[in-house]
Structure formats: C-alpha cells, structure tokens
Amino acid sequence: MQPTETIWMNGEWVPWDEAKVHVLTHALHYGSGVFEGVRAYETAEGAAVFRLDDHLERMRRSASIYSMEVPYDLAALREATLETIRRNDLAACYVRPIAYRGYGQLGINPLNCPVDVAIATWEWGAYLGEEGLTSGVRAHMSSYRRVSGVALPGEAKATGGYLNSILAKLEATAAGFDEAILADEHGSPCEGTGENLFVVRHGEVITPPLDTNILPGITRSSVVTLLADRGIDVVQRRLTRADVLLADELFLTGTAAEVTPVREVDGHRIPAPGEVTRIAQEAFFAVVRGQDDRYRDWLTPVRAAAPAP
Numbered sequence: 369m370q371p372t373e374t375i376w377m378n379g380e381w382v383p384w385d386e387a388k389v390h391v392l393t394h395a396l397h398y399g400s401g402v403f404e405g406v407r408a409y410e411t412a413e414g415a416a417v418f419r420l421d422d423h424l425e426r427m428r429r430s431a432s433i434y435s436m437e438v439p440y441d442l443a444a445l446r447e448a449t450l451e452t453i454r455r456n457d458l459a460a461c462y463v464r465p466i467a468y469r470g471y472g473q474l475g476i477n478p479l480n481c482p483v484d485v486a487i488a489t490w491e492w493g494a495y496l497g498e499e500g501l502t503s504g505v506r507a508h509m510s511s512y513r514r515v516s517g518v519a520l521p522g523e524a525k526a527t528g529g530y531l532n533s534i535l536a537k538l539e540a541t542a543a544g545f546d547e548a549i550l551a552d553e554h555g556s557p558c559e560g561t562g563e564n565l566f567v568v569r570h571g572e573v574i575t576p577p578l579d580t581n582i583l584p585g586i587t588r589s590s591v592v593t594l595l596a597d598r599g600i601d602v603v604q605r606r607l608t609r610a611d612v613l614l615a616d617e618l619f620l621t622g623t624a625a626e627v628t629p630v631r632e633v634d635g636h637r638i639p640a641p642g643e644v645t646r647i648a649q650e651a652f653f654a655v656v657r658g659q660d661d662r663y664r665d666w667l668t669p670v671r672a673a674a675p676a677p
C-alpha cells in the first residue's frame with residue numbers, strides 16, 4: 369500500500385503517518401467497527417466514484433445494526449470522500465471509510481465509547497492480481513463456513529466479521545490457492561473472503577441469495593442489473609458444491625476484486641473467462657470508466673464539471 373498525503377479523521381485532515389488510534393480503542397479489542405470499500409475510476413471527465421451514496425448508506429445500515437450513531441450525515445461523508453480524493457490528487461483509487469468504537473472504556477458494552485470516523489484513499493490495482501483479472505484465479509473450497517446470520521448478520525460489513533474471512537484466506541493461500549470460497553452453515557457455497565459469487569451452469573446464471581448470510585454486494589447488484597439489461601437474467605438460488613465444481617463459468621464480484629474470473633476450484637478446471645463473465649466484465653468496466661451513459665447516475669464526479677462558457 370502506497371501512502372497518500374492525507375486521511376480524513378473526524379472532520380480533520382491528518383497526514384498519513386499521523387493517522388493513529390489509541391491502543392485501547394474499543395474496535396481494536398472487539399472488532400466493533402463498520403467499514404466500506406469504494407473505488408474511484410478515471411473517466412474522460414476526471415476521477416469519478418462508483419455508487420458512492422450506496423456505499424455510504426450501507427455503512428450507515430451496518431452502523432445501525434451495532435447501535436452506532438455516525439456523527440456525520442450522508443452529505444458530509446460524501447463531501448469528505450470527494451475532498452480526500454482531491455487532496456490526495458488521485459486519478460483512480462480505493463476508498464476506505466470506517467466508523468468504529470474508539471477510545472473510551474474497555475469492556476464489551478460499546479456505548480461508552482465514541483464513534484470515530486475516518487476516510488482513507490490509496491491506489492489499489494487488481495485485488496487478485498492483473499493476471500487473475502484477465503485469466504482467472506485458483507480457488508479453494510474452504511473448510512471454514514461463512515459465519516451464520518444468527519451469529520453475525522451478513523448485512524453488516526463489520527470489521528470483526530472479517531476474522532471468518534481471514535481464516536479462510538489463510539487456509540487457501542497456505543494450500544497454494546489465490547482465494548477461498550466459503551459455504552454457508554448448510555453447506556451451500558455462497559461467498560469469497562471479500563467477494564460475491566456467480567456461477568454459470570446449464571445456461572443458467574446463478575448467484576446465492578441473501579439468506580445465505582452474504583454481504584449484499586453493490587458490485588453483485590450492479591452486475592445483476594447490467595446482465596439483465598443485456599437480456600441475461602440472474603437467478604438467485606442456493607448453490608450445491610457440484611454447481612461450483614462443475615461450473616461452466618465462475619466469477620467473483622466486489623469493489624476490490626471488480627469482476628474476477630475463477631479458472632479452477634480444487635483442481636477442477638473451469639474455462640475462464642467464459643462468455644457471460646466477459647460480458648459482465650466489459651459492461652462493468654465501461655460503466656465505471658464513464659463510457660456508458662445509461663448508468664451515469666452511478667458515478668459521482670470528484671471535481672464538479674466546469675461551468676458552461
């Protein structure tokens with residue numbers, strides 16, 4: 369990660385190296401933070417953020433589940449995000465907004481700790497490698513299950529929940545794979561460690577439903593819309609392990625991972641990128657780069673357009 373100039377912390381601009389927290393920060397001990405991953409892309413009109421309000425609204429919902437009152441409204445967080453990108457002079461970047469229980473009192477009850485908010489930006493290339501994006505990654509069916517919704521609601525993108533992803537990622541990479549696919553508590557493959565999952569099989573495009581406790585991905589819903597607009601309907605249903613091993617195509621979606629094909633699951637080869645995957649990739653990248661006017665309202669320009677002469 370290449371440091372950038374400045375990070376927004378509770379309304380102040382703090383130099384990257386000084387953006388620190390107290391060691392007794394509640395979130396450090398108990399995982400009591402909620403966050404987002406957002407990307408800004410280079411477009412012909414300069415940098416633009418993809419579905420910024422949708423991400424910030426999801427962060428507010430995540431916070432709500434944990435009874436965190438975020439002390440900034442949507443407009444303030446939107447402006448703070450745009451200004452962070454401007455101050456760091458980035459043409460394209462990853463954006464990490466986070467709201468977390470700060471320094472106050474330790475003990476599980478978080479209510480005596482402040483809700484601190486920060487927004488950082490940095491350049492982040494292809495999440496699973498440039499080659500992964502073009503030729504596909506190798507995935508491992510994790511021995512870990514996606515944490516159940518009765519333990520942690522999947523709708524909340526909470527820092528503590530990522531311990532589940534970390535275990536699966538460690539297991540997969542130790543076994544020489546790029547990424548893990550986790551099944552839900554009933555054994556139905558449902559998600560990557562930081563990506564949603566799509567399978568093409570027998571001419572059907574399938575993505576697991578929200579009751580598998582996945583994060584309702586913004587890239588997932590964008591890809592569902594983009595495919596539907598091209599006459600390809602995505603069915604939401606539970607996958608079997610066979611659906612994954614015998615997939616005609618398999619791809620992962622996420623802000624960081626974008627649309628990444630999977631070319632192998634545990635030694636089972638999958639053609640990558642397949643036809644639907646390629647359609648999804650082309651559609652997605654055209655939209656985020658501002659080359660498809662139909663989805664202009666998914667982009668927030670970082671710099672306001674110059675006034676007409």
Ligand code: PPE
Pocket residue numbers: 404405406533559560561562563564582583584585586587588621622623624625
């Ligand atoms: N599932 C999980 C568990 C997840 O973390 C993400 C995003 C998604 C699905 C896809 O959601 P969306 O970005 O809205 O399409 N993971 C973020 C964090 C990755 C990281 O390594 O940090 C991301 O992609 O920004």
